[in-house]
Amino acid sequence: MPQQIRKVDMGEAPMTIALVIEFSNLFQRYYSNAWFQTLQLSWGFAESLKPEDYIAIVAYDMRPEILCDFTTDRMKVREGLDRLKIAAFSEANMFDAITDTADRMSSIEGRKAILLIATGVDTFSRLTYDQTRKKLQEAGVPIYSIGLMQIERAMYDQYMSGPQRMTFLQADNELRTFAKETGGAAYFPKFPGEYPSIFQALHQSLRNQYVLTYQPSNTKHDGAFRKIKVELVNPATNEPLPVKDEKGKPIKYQIVAKSGYKAPREVE
16 A cells, blocks of 8 residues: 655765674685685775774674674774684574674664675574564664675586585575565675675665655554565656656666565553
8 A cells, every 4th residue: 555755865874884794614615715705895895984984893603703893993893804714613604693683783773784795505593594584674774795606606516416506596595585675785796806896886775875754554553564665656647757867868777675664563
């Protein structure tokens, strides 16, 4: 059912970003080149932030570890990344790490997001995939992900078994799903030369956001998940609104928005 928009806000503002990095022994052992790219990605993104932006570093294997809590001091960020030398475990419990971080950030005001740099493979998390999706939807923190090992997978594809290929394809799908359902985006670079354009796209998505405020027509406090669909429509015709550039040529656009929210529950 269409909802009446009360207010629309737009503009740049400082951001609060949690950089969540997969750091498992298995990952380092077999993909040393990809691990070097991970550090390049992490520090490259941190350097691209504005001085007033806050960033935290969280690494995970069997469990998440905060290497650097939210700070504007880039030297502390660098020191946190420098701690990533030798992983202790071969597990990569991504579901637990990403939900734990989202829970911590759910009460933070203003623009916020999680940048997940990972293969997307989860080995032994306490939470299931479906439980993770539900928790991320409820937390309300956009997830942006960068999928690792894309070039390595292409190089060794002929040597992989069917189950191995399926594991990686499922991992990519999970990263896409988390991003889509929280209003973020997923990227799968094959070469370091793609990083600058990814950083630019991330900044555009994170900073230039519209905030739509409305009072839902469904006023029940039942704790149910309410789906949201955002569309640009012409109010006169109720049809999709075409967007054109200065020369009158159509512009192809994509709306990125969270998939919904959890309604408050009546306290008895």
